[in-house]
Amino acid sequence: MDMVADLGASRLYRAPGESSHQQPQRWFNTADITASHQSNLLKQLNEQRRQELFCDCSVLVEGQLFRAHRNVLFASSGYFRMLLSRGPDGLPETVNATFDVFSPETFTVILDFIYSGQLDLSSHNVIEVMSAASYLQMNSVITYCKNFIKSSLDISVKDEDSDRCHSLSETCSFTSGVGEESTEHQQQGPRSVSPPPALWTRDNSRSQSSFMGKEPEQEGSASALKTNPSSPANELSAETDDLHDPQDPLYTLPGSERRRGKGGPKRRVPNNTRSGQHEDLDIQEARTLKAEKAEELYATLPPIVGVIGHFNKDSNPVMRFKCPFCTHTVKRKADLKRHLRCHTGERPYPCQACNKRFTRLEHLRSHFETIHQARKLVCRKCKCQVTEETGHVVCEGTRRYRMCAACIQEVGCDDIPMDGLQTANDEPALLLGVDGEEEGDTKRNWMVNEDDDLAEDSGADLIIQQVDDSDEDLQ
DNA sequence: CTGGGGATGGGGCCC
């Protein structure tokens, strides 16, 4: 057999006995062969499982028995790897495992994935499947679940996200479970044995919407996340925190801004390629979708579970609300809703000046006041107390801070590239609306519209100005 | 390497 072409990972081989002069030629793409072989092998194994042929492993989940092959489980799950590789004397003829930390339905989804590569995720089971996958140490399933949740949460439908949506849909190709741990990053390769579910399309926001609306009647089926205090499922919280694309401005990782290093705030690239009318329509549509998706997000979360926290002095039970993602409980439902943002990554409060997003308005306000408004009456250099009159406001890009007159003089205006000295009543540009008109609602100062352009981060610019903050009062 | 300070995030709870 001659190798006639090298196409990267896949190679083309000519069939035996065929010379290059013979026509027509039959080409064998080894990648196709491999995919086909793996697919057939998996089908065979699945069939054997269904007929309970050669099954040497019994898994009991809440009383329901599942039969499987230990080598398949071994190859698919870190948990089973540990379970099945212990003991110097080898394993008995049959291995039994018992689980009470997830439901039989959930394990069915997991097992079907292992044997078919099809992960039957829905908005109602994704949390429990992810929890079970975490317990069973099936990283690829966790990744799929994360992507699924992220997609559910991805309420940003900006054009700039299209490419990411595309890549997301690609990374959510649901591939074979066998050997997944070693090949889960090769999902775009020829190994993919099944197409992604219908919802994973390029425009995943829309498809997700339609998907979400597909199973409203199963609301009650989404049981609360079952956690085992000693189980790896407790890693779920950390795992869930990880699900956010650090590049996604709407769902940045908690603290990811800082982890990203000293690079400036991410700038949005204006899309000039489309007509204004089309853009307006899209923006309206995007806003509608965004609102709908936020509703869907909370509608599809696992039900909030009321648990008895403790007994008060009258021996009456005190109800608390349990987070479906972690073990945290709170007194008030509203507090739980706030807490959930640390799991969902939702950051609904963007800063007008730097586009950094926050989970809470108060955090945004605090950020805006300290970073962009120089509200702290302290000299940044010598830390001495200054007043609004004596503290000169130094602008560095979108950052503003105060320096006392002495420090200003010490630094020397010659050393500071100054764009000019603004008058006391000048509003900094970043506090204006995008079209330059001052907003009547001062809240708009730190809120940014989705279609607003970012304030330019003139990183090198340094402007010293005296500011009368009296009319910058935010509330 | 280390300690201090700033920025940020999250929880409790009051209004």
Place this chain on the structure above:
DNA sequence: CGGGCCCCATCCCCA
């Protein structure tokens, strides 16, 4: 129930 305040923990930067 949302907004807001206070407090604390953590991370990061810088001297």
